[in-house]
Amino acid sequence: MSTQLPVDSPAETHGSQEPQSDKLPMLALLALATAVFITSLTETLPAGVLPAMSSDLGVSESAMGQSVTIYAIGTALTAIPLTVATAAWRRKRLLLTAMAAFAVANTATAVSTNYPVTMVARFVAGVAAGLAWALLAGYARRMAPPHLQGKAIAIVMTGIPVALSLGVPAGTFLGKVLGWWVTFLVMTALALVVIAWIAATVPDYPGQRPEGKTRILGALSVPGVTPVLFVTLVFVLAHTVLYAYIATYLDHLGMGSSTDLVLLVFGVASLVSIWIVGAQINGKLRVLTIGSAVLVAVAAAVLGLLSDTHALVYIAAALWGLGWGGVPTLLQTAGGDAGGEQADAAQAMLVTLWNVAMAGGGVVGGVLLDTVGASSFPWSVLILMAPVLAVIVAARSHGFPAKRA
Structure with missing residues (x-):
């Protein structure tokens, strides 16, 4: 999940390449979308190859599921302090550094035969994600004229559903055919490609003076911020409890061989979702957010009640x-x-809580798997979505207003 790049003062933006026309810099935006793809796929890829990774590294599936948790912990612990510490860095230099760290971490994950080493590599990847997510959405805003900034962000964010719709299923398939480690080497190669792409097409911007943690925490007093942060924490927790263990859950249903197809359906639907959101968000943010929560809750109910029928899965x-x-x-x-x-x-704070929730989802999912069993996953999602919906509906004046300012 990303944080917004702070807007620099006029003096600080001297020499930066601000947008001068009504056209979007598509090559640069697509480079950022590919960076989003890499961060998202690196985070979620273990979900599609979890049984194979746990077998090769000699640990339980619940222990291997913590490879998603440790990634999120790396991001959650470092997003705010690293954003403050690197605030003065040139933006392009910082983004290239983050992508290079992904290449190193995914290579280490691929060649490791030791569980602790793999977990360290996953933590490093999470730290790199903390840097990248702190830049990407703000970069998109800076490269676009004001009336096209929402569209620019939507283009960059397509990296997430593409990772889910194509990346994870493709990685799952490669894992079956060639070995899970091959998928991480492919991620390294892709990171090297995007480094060259960013270097060639993405404009550079100056950093800014550090704001410090006091101002960051002070945002909690702004009306509407707390409801958004609560929804972020619980919504992402609900999603991750199931998604981090989707391969295990499908094994429980007797659909383990269909994990890549189920993830493909999920991902294609996600692409449709982000297209709808990108087209309608300016006027319908509240309706879209409520609709998203309802759809996830209904999906969990279907999985909990009707998963015996594979078509309904x-x-x-x-x-x-x-x-x-x-x-x-x-x-x-x-x-x-x-x-x-x-x-x-x-x-x-949003990106920090997002990754706290990712980490929590991996932990909660592992505990549920070991104590109650995989059948508990959809019911846990359904329970968590109840307060999410309640807060969204209640935050009508601030947080999720009927009309955006």
Whole structure:
């Protein structure tokens, strides 16, 4: 999940390449979308190859599921302090550094035969994600004229559903055919490609003076910020409890061989979702957010009640994708709107809580798997979505208003 790049003062933006026309710099935006793809796929790829990774590294599936948790912990622990510490860095240099760290971490994951070493590599990848997510949405805004900034962010955020719709299923398939480690080497190669792409096409911008943690925490007093942060924390937790263990859950249903197809359905639906959100978010943020929460809750109910029919599992995956695909854009936009002049601080907290929830989802899912069993996953999602819906509906004046300012 991303934080918004703080807006620099006129003096600080001297020499930067600000947009001069009504055209979007598509090559540069697509480079950023590919960077988003890499960060998203690196985070979620273990979900598709979890049984194979656990077998090769000699640990249980619940232990291997913590490879998603440790990644999120790396991001959650470092997003705010690294954003503050590197605030003065040139933006392009910082983004290239983050992508290079992904290449190193994915290579280490691929060649490791030792569980602790793999977990260290995953933590490093999470740290790199903390840097990247703190830049990407703000970069998109800076490269676009004001009236096209929402569209620019939507283009960059397509990296998330593409990772889910194509990346994870493709990685799952490669893992079956060639070995899970091959998928991480492919990620390294892709990171090297995007480094060259960013270097060639993405404009550079100066950093800014560090704001410090006091201002970041001060954003909590801004009306609307707290509801958005609560929804982010619980919504992402609900999603991750199931998604981190989707291969294990499908094994439980006797559909383990269909994991890549189920993820493909989920991902394609996510692409549709982000297209709808990108087209309608300016006027319908509240309706879209409520609709997303309802769709995820309905998908969980279908999985909990009707998963004996495999066709309905695919339908549930489609509903889940339709609900989830636009959530990153919706929550990021809501956080920026609610934060107002402190949007940068609100976004920094949002990305931290997003990854706390990712880490928590891996832990909660592992505990549920070991104590109750995989059948508990959809019911846990359904329980968590109840307060999410309640807060979204209640935050009508601030947080998720009927009309955006």
